[in-house]
């Protein structure tokens with residue numbers, strides 16, 4: 001349990017003016033039939049000796065529960081969804097247009113609504129597949145103005161290029177490893193031969 005002390009304010013619990021203490025507590029709860037553990041935020045009133053959550057903390061705690069659930073279910077967290085969108089530098093509503101989803105879907109998924117698994121898969125695929133992003137973008141070209149379309153296209157093309165140069169690097173690295181392994185095998189064989197020769201020589205010496 002951690003404490004952050006804030007300067008004196010009116011405590012909404014006892015209505016007295018005193019130091020407001022924010023605390024974080026590990027909590028477990030059931031969400032959609034799953035037991036999830038998360039870090040909850042509370043305010044502590046030392047006069048009433050009570051913990052309570054203000055509106056902000058209730059919202060934060062609710063999101064923490066949803067994200068803990070997302071993690072246990074191997075679904076993207078709100079931050080991960082947002083970072084996929086930031087990678088493609090696309091707005092929430094434009095990403096919905098691109099995917100043919102309702103205009104507020106991404107906004108909800110980056111917030112308190114847990115995405116369904118089918119939509120989660122689509123977002124993960126989009127993260128890994130800039131080529132697919134580009135083809136979806138081209139299919140929905142009519143829905144964007146030219147400047148926006150070009151901006152999204154250029155950015156996704158840059159991502160695609162970096163993906164392919166990375167995969168070229170990976171291939172070169174794998175080739176290097178294979179070469180290294182072959183070289184090592186040769187050396188091991190050579191050592192075996194030398195060891196055999198050494199043994200022979202030693203036995204000859206022993207007979208002398």
Ligand SMILES: [Zn+2]
Nearest residue numbers: 011013014045
């Ligand atoms: Zn109080």
